Amino acid sequence: MASRTTHPVLGTRALNRATLARQLLLSRAEMSAGDAVAHLLGLQAQNVKPPYFQLHARLAGFRPAELAGLMESREVVRMVTMRSTIHTHTAHDALALRPLVQPARDREVTYFRKGLAGVDLDRLAQRARAFVESEPRTMGEIREELLKEWPDADPQSLSVAARCRLPLVQVTPRGVWGRSGQVRLTTVETWLGEPAGAAQPVDEVVLRYLAAFGPASVKDMQTWAGLTQLREAFERLRPGLLVFQDENGVELFDLPDAPRPDVDAPAPPRFLPEFDNLLLSHADRARVVAPEIKGRTWTGNQAHCTLLVDGFVAGLWKLEGQVLTVELFGPVPKAAKAEIIAEGELMVAGMGEGTTEGTADGGGGAAVRFGAINP
Helix, strand or coil: CCCCCCCCCHHHHHHHHHHHHCCCCCCCCCCCCCHHHHHHHCEECCCCCCCHHHHHEEEECCCCCHHHHHHHHHCCCEECHHCCEEEEEEEEHHHHHHHHHHHHHHHHHCHHHHCCCCCCCCHHHHHHHHHHCCCCCCCHHHHHHHHHHHCCCCHHHHHHHHHHHHEECCCCCCCCCCCCCCCCEHHHHHHHHCCCCCCCCCCHHHHHHHHHCCCEEHHHHHHHHCCCCCCCHHHHHHHEEEEEEEECCEEEEEEECCCCCCCCCCCCCCEEEECCHHCCCCHHHHHHCCCHHHCCCCCCEEEEEHHHHHHHHEEEEEEEEEEEEEECCCCCCHHHHHHHHHHHHHHHHCCCCCCCHHHHHHHCCCCEEEEECCC
């Protein structure tokens, strides 16, 4: 019987440091907001503010106005892609990644087939497209338009079918820092003034995923993308990749020239918003979430804002105006607590309520308090 192939083992801390380096969280990168959004393959964005906080944690000198400007100039957009969730993507990725995950969106519609009995989905897509391309519409307006042709269908199922069958973007001012706006939708092609192209080849997306989230298993990428059957792509790429395994024997792939810092590389505190992709893009999240705190970053289906200390989730935080409340899951060294305060003051100064462009330094009346956070 042939022996099982073994590969170099990467422990939890090694995976942690490698992933943080790819995620620009070991040290803030001198990188533009647009380049960071592209490198990270998008920013999860169920809510409006998290993409701004994600970039503040990762980029040197980031100002909310930078990403807001990209939103207004349509260089980045908000749309449903991976895992059927809203992401902020570059215009290029909005056109290239949505087709890649379209099969998953098509399967999603089948879960609502009972409410879509008698509905011609191709006709639905055509009617919804014409409606939103004439002018941006709310989901309620889309639903009412579709009910005119299919009055016996389930209204929610019609909404889901339109969202899944069409590449809909949320138009501005929705998503622009310091502004508010109802969710209005049109197609990505209309908003960007570009025709839909082919999906980015899956092999290229695998390499981009590893650059942003590696080292990673096939199942890790499938978790990130909300797709299945990616093994073939990894096998095609295997000759050009490094192969490791984790402490449980799971095979991990990586780019040969990607950073894999020492396990003792410093990892400063970082404040991450709810639904940060760092915590959602691997099947095994132990590289950032210790097993003993699993489940503490969520209440129901709502994710909390999380604090990284020494690279791992160590608490929760809540920002109200210029007051930042931090709830630690356990004691931390005195030096680490001082670093948390300094990082918190920096975040409040740049991202606290009422700021529009942020400041370069901490202070400015910011208050960092330690205590329990009520859900």
